[in-house]
Amino acid sequence: MSAHLPGFVIAGTHSGVGKTSISVGVMAALRRRGYVVQPFKVGPDFIDPAHHAMASGRVSRNVDGWMLTRDANLDVVARAAGGADVCVVEGMMGLFDGVDGASEDGSTAQMTKWLGLPVVIVVDAYALSRSAGAVVKGYAEFDPDVDVAGVIYNRVGSPTHLDWLVDATRSASTAPVLGGVPHDSEIAFPERQLGLAMPDHVRTRSWIEAMADVVEKHVDLDALLATRWCAPTGRVARSAADPAAARVRIGVARDEAFCFYYQDNLDLLHDCGATLVEYSPLRDRLPPGLDGLYLGGGYPELFAAQLAGNRDAVEDVRAFADAGKPVYAECGGLMYLSRGIEDSSGEKNELCGVLPFWTQLTSMPTLGYADVIARGDTWLPRDGRARGQTFHYSRIHPDDDSTLPTAYRVQVNGSTADEGFVRHRVIASYLHVHWGSNPAFAKAFVDACHDQPLKP
Numbered sequence: 001m002s003a004h005l006p007g008f009v010i011a012g013t014h015s016g017v018g019k020t021s022i023s024v025g026v027m028a029a030l031r032r033r034g035y036v037v038q039p040f041k042v043g044p045d046f047i048d049p050a051h052h053a054m055a056s057g058r059v060s061r062n063v064d065g066w067m068l069t070r071d072a073n074l075d076v077v078a079r080a081a082g083g084a085d086v087c088v089v090e091g092m093m094g095l096f097d098g099v100d101g102a103s104e105d106g107s108t109a110q111m112t113k114w115l116g117l118p119v120v121i122v123v124d125a126y127a128l129s130r131s132a133g134a135v136v137k138g139y140a141e142f143d144p145d146v147d148v149a150g151v152i153y154n155r156v157g158s159p160t161h162l163d164w165l166v167d168a169t170r171s172a173s174t175a176p177v178l179g180g181v182p183h184d185s186e187i188a189f190p191e192r193q194l195g196l197a198m199p200d201h202v203r204t205r206s207w208i209e210a211m212a213d214v215v216e217k218h219v220d221l222d223a224l225l226a227t228r229w230c231a232p233t234g235r236v237a238r239s240a241a242d243p244a245a246a247r248v249r250i251g252v253a254r255d256e257a258f259c260f261y262y263q264d265n266l267d268l269l270h271d272c273g274a275t276l277v278e279y280s281p282l283r284d285r286l287p288p289g290l291d292g293l294y295l296g297g298g299y300p301e302l303f304a305a306q307l308a309g310n311r312d313a314v315e316d317v318r319a320f321a322d323a324g325k326p327v328y329a330e331c332g333g334l335m336y337l338s339r340g341i342e343d344s345s346g347e348k349n350e351l352c353g354v355l356p357f358w359t360q361l362t363s364m365p366t367l368g369y370a371d372v373i374a375r376g377d378t379w380l381p382r383d384g385r386a387r388g389q390t391f392h393y394s395r396i397h398p399d400d401d402s403t404l405p406t407a408y409r410v411q412v413n414g415s416t417a418d419e420g421f422v423r424h425r426v427i428a429s430y431l432h433v434h435w436g437s438n439p440a441f442a443k444a445f446v447d448a449c450h451d452q453p454l455k456p
Contacts, residue, residue: 007087025211027055038084043092046260066106118149133172156180179219244273248291248449255280260297268442286316292449295333304349329428360397379448388433
């Protein structure tokens with residue numbers, strides 16, 4: 001059925017222009033007005049959606065033109081947008097940046113066309129005046145199928161500076177200026193390698209409220225809301241299958257150290273019949289009565305000593321894996337299952353020891369989108385294909401000659417290699433595989449948890 005998706009995309013001219021801060025401020029300001037705001041994030045980011053959730057009060061979803069098909073993205077949006085008054089979609093990098101320099105694949109621009117939404121572009125106004133008109137004109141006209149419905153300037157120096165920016169924009173483009181956010185270092189939020197730091201409930205709440213104040217004062221929210229009906233989405237109201245009856249219990253590590261999950265992965269597990277039981281490897285023992293365990297990504301290196309100090313949890317996980325229970329671990333989860341984490345100074349914290357190697361922190365990242373093929377004798381669908389991404393600042397540091405079977409054949413940035421490790425029924429990898437690219441992966445995990453073998 002055809003419908004109008006009530007929303008807009010907040011994109012940037014490039015990374016670092018402040019689109020996350022402005023997006024969060026807009027979400028919080030609209031929520032103050034009584035609107036039900038559904039947030040989305042273009043791309044594989046885990047951190048920005050955590051801020052969205054605190055600002056909006058609703059779980060933020062990833063939409064991604066490279067990992068997921070158009071229909072899969074429409075499914076994500078349709079399922080999440082129910083009951084929302086307005087959808088706010090934060091873009092990634094620059095508006096037209098994607099997987100390469102020649103196509104729109106994976107870009108925010110591609111997603112705006114798939115969803116049929118207008119774009120509000122954030123421009124860093126620092127050291128710009130009349131040249132801002134050229135910037136806006138270029139972005140508004142680069143792709144006629146992308147509807148640039150407004151501009152928000154960030155880091156504006158003064159009211160006079162904003163007047164010049166408005167004059168320059170009017171002389172070059174029909175896109176209206178919806179606001180000018182002044183430069184204020186007092187409300188900048190701390191960053192880590194992946195962008196903004198993960199939120200905490202005290203500091204982040206204060207920052208979100210401050211950003212909402214700024215947006216209310218310096219952005220024309222009424223004009224911004226008027227853009228939300230600009231374009232039809234086409235077939236956005238799509239039917240989802242009824243969830244299967246609960247048949248397994250899967251533990252999900254969730255705390256400050258383990259906080260990187262695609263919400264749609266968790267939803268797919270639920271739809272396949274899993275009851276998800278959250279617990280904290282920092283503070284808790286493994287919950288009783290679990291059939292499987294999902295250890296996501298996050299920042300275990302920041303909490304390595306505390307994780308190592310919770311010996312009951314470490315021993316519970318080791319016993320769970322040794323008993324032949326299915327365990328799925330990605331990135332931070334792989335580090336937790338290793339013998340331990342070695343930091344840049346050589347200090348080691350011993351962890352689960354399910355995998356026969358240490359993980360060692362590095363100064364350079366390994367990153368990229370990944371084509372994935374499941375291989376070998378695992379509970380994953382044999383030769384099943386999926387897509388995901390990898391981003392980590394650590395490497396595997398073998399301490400002995402032990403080798404393990406690999407779980408995947410992976411292509412990242414044009415290079416092909418075997419990746420992931422298999423031990424008993426443990427699958428551990430640096431990859432974050434989005435099961436929306438192949439829901440059979442989620443079903444295979446639930447099936448493996450249901451069909452328990454004898455202890456090896």
